Amino acid sequence: EKGGYDYFMLKEIAEQPKAVADTLLGRIDAVGSLTLDEVRISAAELREVDKVVIVACGTAFHAGMIAKYAIEHWTRIPCEVELASEFRYRDPILGPRSLVIAISQSGETMDTLMALRHAREQGSKVLAICNTNGSTIPRESDAVLYTHAGPEVAVASTKAFLTQLVACYLVALYLGQVRGTKWGDEISAVIRDLSHISGEVERVLETMEPVRELARSLADKNTVLFLGRHVGYPVALEGALKLKELAYMHAEGFAAGELKHGPIALIEEDLPVVVVVPSPRGRSVIHDKIVSNIQEIRARGARTIVIAEEGDEAVVPYADHLIRIPATPTLLQPLVATVPLQVFACELATARGNEVDQPRNLAKSVTVE
Numbered sequence: 001e002k003g004g005y006d007y008f009m010l011k012e013i014a015e016q017p018k019a020v021a022d023t024l025l026g027r028i029d030a031v032g033s034l035t036l037d038e039v040r041i042s043a044a045e046l047r048e049v050d051k052v053v054i055v056a057c058g059t060a061f062h063a064g065m066i067a068k069y070a071i072e073h074w075t076r077i078p079c080e081v082e083l084a085s086e087f088r089y090r091d092p093i094l095g096p097r098s099l100v101i102a103i104s105q106s107g108e109t110m111d112t113l114m115a116l117r118h119a120r121e122q123g124s125k126v127l128a129i130c131n132t133n134g135s136t137i138p139r140e141s142d143a144v145l146y147t148h149a150g151p152e153v154a155v156a157s158t159k160a161f162l163t164q165l166v167a168c169y170l171v172a173l174y175l176g177q178v179r180g181t182k183w184g185d186e187i188s189a190v191i192r193d194l195s196h197i198s199g200e201v202e203r204v205l206e207t208m209e210p211v212r213e214l215a216r217s218l219a220d221k222n223t224v225l226f227l228g229r230h231v232g233y234p235v236a237l238e239g240a241l242k243l244k245e246l247a248y249m250h251a252e253g254f255a256a257g258e259l260k261h262g263p264i265a266l267i268e269e270d271l272p273v274v275v276v277v278p279s280p281r282g283r284s285v286i287h288d289k290i291v292s293n294i295q296e297i298r299a300r301g302a303r304t305i306v307i308a309e310e311g312d313e314a315v316v317p318y319a320d321h322l323i324r325i326p327a328t329p330t331l332l333q334p335l336v337a338t339v340p341l342q343v344f345a346c347e348l349a350t351a352r353g354n355e356v357d358q359p360r361n362l363a364k365s366v367t368v369e
């Protein structure tokens with residue numbers, strides 16, 4: 001049932017192009033508009049929404065962090081993202097015009113379930129983004145958008161994450177479409193780009209051998225740091241989480257802009273630092289800033305592992321290892337940038353002799369608070 005792969009995780013990483021395509025299936029019509037009939041919250045109600053609040057845990061939380069950038073950009077609705085376990089205990093401000101989005105692969109995560117129950121008690125509408133049909137979270141929500149990734153068996157979430165991202169983009173674009181923002185043309189262009197993204201994920205998967213080799217060469221390291229900015233920041237956090245849970249290594253993700261506010265003190269000779277570089281097109285200011293960051297950490301001895309778009313030549317002089325990803329619209333980059341980090345963590349875990357599908361101390365779904 002592992003389909004010829006040694007681990008479910010490898011199988012699930014490989015299934016991502018199909019999973020991503022399946023999430024989009026039937027949701028983009030012939031003229032390139034979104035049809036999300038399953039979202040049983042009326043267009044009129046969606047036009048009234050004055051705040052979006054996303055609740056989730058772990059990897060799903062990272063998908064939520066990325067969704068915030070997309071939702072605020074395309075809809076101009078303020079969006080908060082909160083760890084489900086923190087949410088209800090701080091007495092959050094919610095009302096009938098708040099739209100709460102609960103993201104969960106399993107649909108059984110107790111923290112997320114309790115957060116959505118709390119939201120509904122305050123009169124808010126809850127939309128679930130979930131991978132497991134008929135599970136508790138969608139059953140208790142007002143509406144659900146299924147990710148259709150197929151069963152995810154490995155404890156470390158991979159294809160569920162990519163499909164959660166696609167579902168989040170769909171919700172953001174749909175909200176933009178329903179409310180008619182000034183980004184109409186951009187929204188249509190991104191919908192077109194999304195329909196090609198499965199092929200781009202496939203292309204990334206075809207170039208992963210050097211990443212595996214690099215991972216094996218780092219098997220005796222104790223620490224790996226991850227840096228990113230804008231949507232690359234949650235990608236850095238996700239890369240670090242994968243490494244913790246699979247390789248049992250000390251791994252931390254930082255917003256690159258925070259380096260000077262503390263983390264740069266950690267940099268020492270030969271410390272591996274993975275940097276997720278935003279597109280040099282789009283938000284080119286942050287691209288240039290991150291290139292300076294790479295220069296700064298390398299000058300202090302870091303071994304730089306740079307994930308950058310094809311054609312981005314500015315990073316070349318400062319990259320000890322360069323991992324290329326296809327060019328995508330800025331907000332969609334996490335769909336391609338996360339894949340090398342999954343492969344990296346999986347290979348490191350194997351090299352360290354760890355159980356890839358069943359890491360120690362972890363369960364696939366956390367059904368206690």
Ligand code: M6R
Pocket residue numbers: 057058059060103104105106107108109112155156157158245364365366
């Ligand atoms: O089933 P859920 O998406 O609600 O699970 C949330 C987290 O427990 C989960 O993403 C966890 O962080 C993964 N093991 C990460 O790989």
